[in-house]
Amino acid sequence: MGRITPSFRQLFKKQIAELKSKRGFQNSLLSREHRRALDLLLKNAWSAESAALSNSYIPYVQDALNLMANVHNKKCIMELEKEILDLERLLKEQSKRTKRFSR
Numbered sequence: 001m002g003r004i005t006p007s008f009r010q011l012f013k014k015q016i017a018e019l020k021s022k023r024g025f026q027n028s029l030l031s032r033e034h035r036r037a038l039d040l041l042l043k044n045a046w047s048a049e050s051a052a053l054s055n056s057y058i059p060y061v062q063d064a065l066n067l068m069a070n071v072h073n074k075k076c077i078m079e080l081e082k083e084i085l086d087l088e089r090l091l092k093e094q095s096k097r098t099k100r101f102s103r
Helices: 009-021 032-046 050-054 061-102
Strands: none
Touching: 009 032, 009 050, 009 061, 032 061, 050 061
16 A cells, blocks of 8 residues: 655644644743744744745755745845945935034
8 A cells, every 4th residue: 555645735734733832842932032933934934935835845844944944034134234224324324414514
């Protein structure tokens, strides 16, 4: 007899349920911020990109989740870098204006 292998989506849902279960990883975290961060990963990275995860050909769900978390973190870093550059530009403009008025 052949063995039936569950789909990635089934494995994904099972892995998420285990992470969020009463005895799972999330509830064992001491920091409320870490628990919230895991929720945000689930909402903003893993669930939003579940199609990409299932098409990744990565054999283990946990590896796919880790990869997606890294990609999401990089996206957040890039957004923050852009915001910093925009704020630096505004600060320079304000500094120039202040110098003009102080003369």
